[in-house]
Amino acid sequence: MTNYLNYASVTKKVTLAIIGGFLMIFLLLHAGINLCMLRNDGGEWFRAAAHFMGTNVIIKVFEYILFAAFIVHILLAIVLQIQNWRARGPVGYKVPNKSATRPASKFMIYTGLLVLIFLGIHMMNFYFVKKGLVEGRYLVELKDVDKIDQAVLEQNQMQIVALFQDTEANPANAYGIKPVADNLTKDQLALFGENFTAYEPDFYNMAIELFSNTAYALIYLVLIIALCFHLRHAFGSAFQTLGWNHPKYTPFIEGFGLFYAILIGLMFGIIPVWFLLF
Amino acid sequence: MDFTLKIWRQAGPKVKGKFETYPIKGISPDCSFLEMIDILNESLVAKGVEPVCFDHDCREGICGMCSLYINGHPHGPDSQITTCQLHMRKFQDGDTIWIEPWRSAAFPVIKDLVVDRQAFDKIVQAGGYISATTGGVPDANAIPISKKNADTAMDAAACIGCGACVAACKNASAMLFVSAKVSHFAHLPQGKIEAAKRVQAMVKKMDELGFGNCTNTGACEAECPKGIKISHIAKLNREFICAKLG
Numbered sequence: 001m002t003n004y005l006n007y008a009s010v011t012k013k014v015t016l017a018i019i020g021g022f023l024m025i026f027l028l029l030h031a032g033i034n035l036c037m038l039r040n041d042g043g044e045w046f047r048a049a050a051h052f053m054g055t056n057v058i059i060k061v062f063e064y065i066l067f068a069a070f071i072v073h074i075l076l077a078i079v080l081q082i083q084n085w086r087a088r089g090p091v092g093y094k095v096p097n098k099s100a101t102r103p104a105s106k107f108m109i110y111t112g113l114l115v116l117i118f119l120g121i122h123m124m125n126f127y128f129v130k131k132g133l134v135e136g137r138y139l140v141e142l143k144d145v146d147k148i149d150q151a152v153l154e155q156n157q158m159q160i161v162a163l164f165q166d167t168e169a170n171p172a173n174a175y176g177i178k179p180v181a182d183n184l185t186k187d188q189l190a191l192f193g194e195n196f197t198a199y200e201p202d203f204y205n206m207a208i209e210l211f212s213n214t215a216y217a218l219i220y221l222v223l224i225i226a227l228c229f230h231l232r233h234a235f236g237s238a239f240q241t242l243g244w245n246h247p248k249y250t251p252f253i254e255g256f257g258l259f260y261a262i263l264i265g266l267m268f269g270i271i272p273v274w275f276l277l278f
Numbered sequence: 279m280d281f282t283l284k285i286w287r288q289a290g291p292k293v294k295g296k297f298e299t300y301p302i303k304g305i306s307p308d309c310s311f312l313e314m315i316d317i318l319n320e321s322l323v324a325k326g327v328e329p330v331c332f333d334h335d336c337r338e339g340i341c342g343m344c345s346l347y348i349n350g351h352p353h354g355p356d357s358q359i360t361t362c363q364l365h366m367r368k369f370q371d372g373d374t375i376w377i378e379p380w381r382s383a384a385f386p387v388i389k390d391l392v393v394d395r396q397a398f399d400k401i402v403q404a405g406g407y408i409s410a411t412t413g414g415v416p417d418a419n420a421i422p423i424s425k426k427n428a429d430t431a432m433d434a435a436a437c438i439g440c441g442a443c444v445a446a447c448k449n450a451s452a453m454l455f456v457s458a459k460v461s462h463f464a465h466l467p468q469g470k471i472e473a474a475k476r477v478q479a480m481v482k483k484m485d486e487l488g489f490g491n492c493t494n495t496g497a498c499e500a501e502c503p504k505g506i507k508i509s510h511i512a513k514l515n516r517e518f519i520c521a522k523l524g
Contacts, residue, residue: 008481009491010518080491084449087490089383094284094297095376098350099446099497106448106495237494243519245512 009083012076017241019073020234024260026066027231031267038274043204047139047180050203054130074116081109104233114226121223125210129201137202137209138189139182144198152193159191208275217272228265235260279305279366282374283318285330288387291394295387297376307367311354312337312344314366315377331390337362339503342438345445346391347378352442352501360440360503380445383488384452397487398439398455404483405476406459408468427465434462436504443498443506449490454498456484457514458506464517474521481518 033053036046053059104111129136142164145153153160163181183205192199211217235257239245244253280303288295302321305314312334319329335343344361348354354364369375377391385393423431435458443454460477463469469476492511499508 008478008518009485010481010515011522013491014515014519080493084451084490084493087383087450087488089381089386089450091295091381091387093347093350093378093381094286095347095350095378097446097448097497099352100500101448101495101497105493108493233494240494240508240512241492241515243512243514243516245509247509250509 009080012080013241016073016076016080017238019069019076020238022069023066023073024231024235024238027264028267031264034271035267037204037207037271043182046204047182047202051200054200070119074112077109077112102233102236104229105237108230108233111226111230114223115230118220118223118227121219126201126203126206129206135186137182137205138184138186138199139180139202139205140184140189140192140196140199142177142179142181147196147198149193149195152191152196156191156193163188163191207271211272211275214276217276220272221269224265224268227268228261231261231264232258279307279369279371281305281314281366281369281372284374284376285391286378287330287390288379289389291386291388295390305366307365309366310337310362311346311348311364311366312362331388331392333392334362339363340438342440345380345393345440345442347380347445349376352380352445353440353503357500358503358505360438363503380441382441382444382450384450385441385444393441395439395441397489398441398452400487401452401456401480401483402439402459405472405479406463408463408472410468421467423466431462431465434458434465434506434510437462437502437506438504440503442501442503444489446497446501447490447492448495448497449493451492451498452484452487452489453492453511453514454502454506454508456480457508457510460517461510461513464513473517474524477514477517477521481514 033046033049036049037043039045124134126136128134140163145160145164148160160181163184164177166176166178182202184199184202189196189199211220236250236254239250239253280301283300283302284297285300286295287298300318300322302314302318305317309317312332315330315332322329333343333345335341337344339360339362342360344353346353346361348361348364353359353361354368356364356368379385379387379391380393380395382393384397385395388394437455437458439455441452441455444450444452447453460473460480463476464473494508494511496508499506
């Protein structure tokens with residue numbers, strides 16, 4: 001780490017910018033998947049997307065890259081910020097600076113910290129459930145029922161069938177059986193036996209439950225707005241740090257940065273608003 | 279015009295400073311900001327008070343010697359001028375004016391409003407030059423340079439090294455100054471030869487001296503008395519990346 005502190009300021013900033021660009025692409029993908037929740041299909045599309053993201057080998061490799069990216073981005077930002085605070089010297093200004101600056105550029109560390117808090121909450125609610133560290137809700141697909149231990153199946157047959165029963169009485173489904181038993185608690189999951197591993201976390205129902213809590217939904221929205229402000233500066237700033245400044249294209253990049261920040265805000269923000277209203 | 283001045287007074291580099299209040303009356307709107315301080319100093323000397331120390335030299339906006347952080351703006355509230363070019367008509371009668379020195383770890387206060395800006399000289403010494411002997415004045419257009427590059431290099435060369443960019447930046451970053459020097463040379467054939475070595479050496483020295491890291495806020499560009507654009511910072515970044523990769 002001490003060695004890394006000695007890297008040139010520009011090297012650190014370029015690293016920060018490249019990683020930031022990667023994270024911005026990730027955000028777009030994540031927001032796109034989240035939007036599947038709004039389709040009125042009982043979470044079918046969202047589950048399919050979550051299943052793909054949770055099981056695809058390439059995505060799993062990217063998961064590690066993503067973690068490394070987040071950690072390096074956060075550590076670098078903190079190192080740079082501490083250097084920046086120290087650079088002002090022992091005495092600061094009495095009158096706060098009134099220079100015209102680019103929108104959102106002065107608060108990056110603070111909006112960044114809010115995004116970090118968001119990330120922490122998000123990991124607790126979703127990612128750690130996937131890793132089995134936090135208890136959540138689970139789902140089992142009907143096709144995986146034959147993976148249940150024979151003895152267990154015989155013993156708990158009635159209860160397991162009950163979990164797959166379509167309580168909303170879908171008339172199109174003659175037997176009233178759902179393709180997925182979802183929103184299962186840990187106790188219900190225990191009915192499938194100790195050796196049963198073909199279950200997945202039920203992010204769809206977990207998200208709906210969280211968003212049905214108004215306080216949670218509002219905090220989520222506030223933190224998403226912080227993310228928007230962070231991205232507002234981040235997009236154009238990354239181009240500038242990478243040396244891509246051109247009299248013709250820079251105004252377009254700045255405008256696109258604003259569009260991107262608002263787009264991400266709407267894509268993430270519409271979901272809690274939707275669940276609060278409908 | 280009458281003003282209330284709140285001026286930072288500090289007897290020496292190691293001494294703790296504080297703001298002193300000086301009311302000043304009957305100032306002409308056509309008086310320059312530095313002339314206004316001259317008038318204040320005359321009155322202070324007459325009273326037997328130590329006059330306020332401040333940097334100044336040419337008083338026509340080309341030497342880069344004057345400084346002062348006035349009411350939250352380096353070189354005061356007007357744009358693209360130095361403090362010596364600022365006139366009191368830019369203020370309202372009865373205003374309270376806060377006058378502070380540049381604040382940066384790399385620019386320690388020497389006395390009152392005077393700061394030590396040798397850090398900029400050290401950065402230039404690290405590579406802000408070309409090693410070739412220049413000899414006599416060459417013939418015009420002996421070395422072909424495109425109009426665009428000549429103009430951009432000239433824009434960068436307008437930097438007077440006053441340090442307003444550092445003073446304005448929330449990170450006390452010297453990137454606008456360093457980039458002006460790097461960009462000036464990198465746009466000219468004479469400077470291109472040592473461009474890779476220069477950018478790395480100057481950035482290294484800038485970091486060593488304790489300047490902050492640029493976060494592209496654009497405050498430097500807004501306050502630069504010579505209107506130097508942050509596109510030069512992007513040019514420095516390009517030069518730096520190419521130097522590291524190449």
